[in-house]
Amino acid sequence: MNLSINTKIDLGNNVAMQQLGFGTYKLTDLDQVIKAVNTAIKVGYRSFDTAELYQNEKQLGQAIKQCGVDRKDLFITSKISNQNQGYEKTLAGYEQTLKDLQLDYLDLFLVHWPLNSTFFETWRAFEKLYEEKRVRAIGVCNFHISHLELLASQANIKPMINQIEIHPYLTQIDLVRYLHQHDIAIEAWSPLARNKVLSDPLLVNIGDRYNKSVSQVTLRWHLQNGYIVIPKSSHPDRIAENANIYDFELTADEMRKINCLNQNYRTGPNPDDVYTKNGF
Secondary structure (H helix, E strand, O other): OOOOOOOOEOOOOOOOOEEEEOOOOOOOOOHHHHHHHHHHHHHHOOEOOHHHHHOHHHHHHHHHHHHOOOOHOOOEEEOHHHOOHHHHHHHHHHHHHHHHHHHOEEEEEEOOOOOOOOOHHHHHHHHHHOOOOOEEEEEEEEHHHHHHHHOOOOOOOOOOOEEEEEEEEEHHHHHHHHHHHOOOOEEEOOOOOOHHHOHHHHHHHHHHHOOOHHHHHHHHHHHOOOEEEEEOOHHHHHHHHHHHHOOOOOOHHHHHHHOOOOOOOOOOOOOHHHHOOOOO
């Protein structure tokens, strides 16, 4: 499997997205964000993921402005927050996101969580933004099969990506199969289960075999499964380590054994609960 940090995944509309991206959740201090982004750029990251909810779009915008890479060579993702869902609020939220990021467009805009009360109105706003070429691709986060089926009943444009919690302890096999069948790209958040997997004996053993950390083994597992993955860190050494996963390859047997670690363990809320409660 010939992978590199430059490997890209084609979304359903043929927009190409770097398979290994950089997550920014919980990075809010300006100096911290600028340092992390600069380190990530030097390592080879070009895809950066944020959200209204993270309260760091202004900081990331400043870091992007100073990073020294042309805008066309970057892939920037953000997400509409639950409180700003709905047709008009989504459109206004998008304008605020662009302003905060100091950008003219986003590469990818995502619905952060499915909400019962604003479900179709929010997606209509996304379709408008996409049809007006204000954003290169649109998608969703945390959508179960039931949510995707419901969306398909009224949507004119299907999501190009579903960003979901996925890691060795939450493999979501049925959802993954569905997404493959419908040509919806899979992006993993919490790829290390918020470090829960780092002491797993199997992963430790595999890491020792390749002289790699458990996080490197786990991220490699994501890549070989074909997932887009967005690890985050504020530590320069960890940022570089997370990208140093292209000089080894897991065997089919190792992939199978890691796939069998599933415990249906979530670090975040169940999307069904968020959907029915219209928020957290």
